[in-house]
Amino acid sequence: MDNWPRAALPLPSMRVAFHIGDPLTDGVAAIALSWVRQLSMQYPEDRYVVLSEYPLPDPVDRLSKGSFAWIVLPRRFPLFPFWSDAIFFHKLSLFKPDVFISTYPDKPVFARCKQARVTAKAGLATDSNETSFAPLLSSHYTVLNTDQKLAIKEEWSLGREYFMLTGPLPSESMLTLLLQAFSLFKHRQQSGLKLLLPFSLSGRYPVLASKIDQYKYRQSLVITGSIAAEQVAQLTGAAYALLSVGSPGAALLASAQSWRVGVPLLTLPDLDLSCLTQDSVLFASEPTKEALATIMMQIYKDESLRLALIRQGQRCLSAADAPFVTASIRTSLQQLITGAATVGA
Secondary structure (H helix, E strand, O other): OOOOOOOOOOOOOOEEEEEEOOOOOOHHHHHHHHHHHHHHHHOOOOEEEEEEOOOOOOHHHHOOOOOOEEEEOOOOEOOEOHHHHHHHHHHHHHHOOOEEEEOOOOOOOOOOOEEEEEOOOOEEEOOOOEEEOOOOOOOOOOOOOHHHHHHHHHHHOOOOOEEEEOOOOOOHHHHHHHHHHHHHHHHHHOOOOEEEEOOOHHHHOHHHHHHHHHOOOHHHEEEOOOOOHHHHHHHHHHOOEEEEOOOOOHHHHHHHHHHHHOOOEEEOOOHHHHHHHOOOEEEOOOOOHHHHHHHHHHHHHOHHHHHHHHHHHHHHHHOOOHHHHHHHHHHHHHHHHHOOOOOOO
């Protein structure tokens, strides 16, 4: 990611509106929210508002991450979208943004301000240009020492190593694929390694939860239930390896998490992501349970590969300095507002 833009000198304050999906399940929305949190903390003189049909994830964590307004819109039902649209445009007109940022690629907004969108490559894009930045993480994501890792594993996995699902949550079909891949891994490897799922299965996937007691390797699953963002970050740092099978953008956010905590990431094939992550992520050869199980076995059996991925991730992390990246995002937004330069120049 050496093509990140250089930060400019301090610029005047601005008003920025974001329109995003569900950060818990939408990778692009999660990237956008990571930017809003850091921007609002680093530049309190600016004003930020987020419009979404979904509640703010982990609102307690918000209090330590800067000041921004989160407005929950009525759900936009396909046969009757008018009420949600009316509220959306009313709130937007009251805020009077200098720039409007959306995570919806095919949803034009008729507003008298400059516009851009967030992409699955952590890009800020206009009609003709796109500049990629890094997802920005909370300070909860950090490298743990050996004693900290042991204590977490004793508490959650009976002292066993574990794979952990990370990043925005996948669809039910993709979570099922992950469970099938873990079954193949357990069958072939016969190890005591567990799979940790850091959410409430019954709350998020009720149909799958009703079947989970019949899962052959149920005793090797650790399902945490609803836990705080800080606990999720701690569990991430104690994992043997991380897994991401979520929506577009989810694996890029997960890769940033893996770099920060010093734990390797395994994910499905993604050509764009492989170009950005510089050999710090292990990709399956195809999006199947067999291919995913293969790389789970590969990293379990090859400690030198695991360490090489961690080292490369640390090199990527050294280029992802949060204050610098945040300043670069703000500079690009200001350039878009003033027309001094195009985003991506």
